[in-house]
Amino acid sequence: MTKAIKKQALGRGLSALLKDPENDIKSAEDKNADKVVGSIVALDIDTIEINPFQPRTNFNEESLNELSTSIKELGVIQPITVRKLDYNKYQLISGERRLRASKIAGLTNIPSYIRLANDNESLVMALVENIQRHDLDPIEIALSYQRLIDEIQLTQEQMSERVGKKRSTIANYLRLLKLDPIIQTGIRDGFITMGHGRALITIENHDVQADIYQKIVSENLSVRETEVLVKNYQESLKPTKSKTAAKPNAFNVEDKQQKAIINFFGAKVDVKVDAKGKGKITIPFHSEEDFNRIIKLIQS
Structure with missing residues (x-):
């Protein structure tokens, strides 16, 4: 408990510095920037806004409450990361679960790493950090990759270097976005796996995709059984032998x-x-x- 209190108390002096209008830091060249950037600062929760670039959209309420209970007992063990927008105003880059749970726990401040970043840098940092998480579903990961392509104009090769994933792995995630929206929702909700989705991608007709998806769910088919089902469908499309x-x-x-x-x-x-x-x-x-x-x- 003592360690948690000490951790929460980090950066109290820096917090005072950040609240001083005469020491407003907006760039790495500003006075005292070196004292703030990269340091752990106790920031008022009310001064932190949610990151609009956050790729994650689903937050399990039960899981948040469990984290909130842990925070009440031990404090925020891992600081969140924010970027400075303006005087005493910050935007979350990563750590939204911790921020949400801290609010539930009734905390008024939270330990934070401060970064100075433009919108593109903030987007890349948020997306790359979230892609590394183990609790993101495949569709959320695929959407994160797609945003890096659309908004930052990164190639799959460049993304491979940034996120430390093979180019083929990135391509497999992106292909999931070609599935019928109903099937994408099924993957997000856990009714089927990414393996099922990859098998269905080879079928271009979305109506057929949806029919096979319903069969997978209703009969609890394995990925292997789905692959056989898709293969049989593809074989049925071939011209009959003479x-x-x-x-x-x-x-x-x-x-x-x-x-x-x-x-x-x-x-x-x-x-x-x-x-x-x-x-x-x-x-x-x-x-x-x-x-x-x-x-x-x-x-x-």
């Missing part, structure tokens, strides 16, 4: 026909047709009650 076409009795069961059978029986009906046009329909049931239900449908 030797198969030469057999007049052979035919393909269309997706809409199979869907009609599935909808009728309310079960995952399997339809198979061989090269001679012969086939079978398999109707699964899960209980005697389910079996009797199917019998009634057939007899009706």
Whole structure:
């Protein structure tokens, strides 16, 4: 507890310096800038505004409350990072969870690293720091990479150097943004993984993507099962081989026909047709009650 209090007390003299209008520091060349920049300063929470460049948009309320309880007991162990905007006015670069939890805990000041940065530098610092976090979902990371491309004009190669990730890794995240928005939301909410998303990217038709996504969620399919499902769909798009076409009795069961059978029986009906046009329909049931239900449908 004593260590926490000492940590919170760091920079009290510097805080007074920053509140002196005659010592307003706006650039590295200003008087006393060397005393402030890079130091840990106890700043009034009310003087810190949220970073508009923050890529993270979801904050778990339960997790924030747990962090708030920890802060009440131990203080803010890791200082936040801010940039100076104006006299006694700062903008958060990183540490929004700590700032939010400190407010919940009722703190009036928070230990902060002070940086002097323009908007682009602030954006890069915020995005790069957040990309390194382990609790960001894949879509948040992908959006962070996209912002670095759109707003800072960084290439994937340059981003690779800045964030310490392979170029191929960055490319895989960015490709997730080509998915249907519903699927992107599914990844963010944890219904499917990035692996499922990467399998679905190879399908350009968003309606088909959405249909397979619903199947993944409803049947709890693994990434491997999803890859097989996507592969089967891609195979179905290929032209029929000439030797198969030469057999007049052979035919393909269309997706809409199979869907009609599935909808009728309310079960995952399997339809198979061989090269001679012969086939079978398999109707699964899960209980005697389910079996009797199917019998009634057939007899009706």
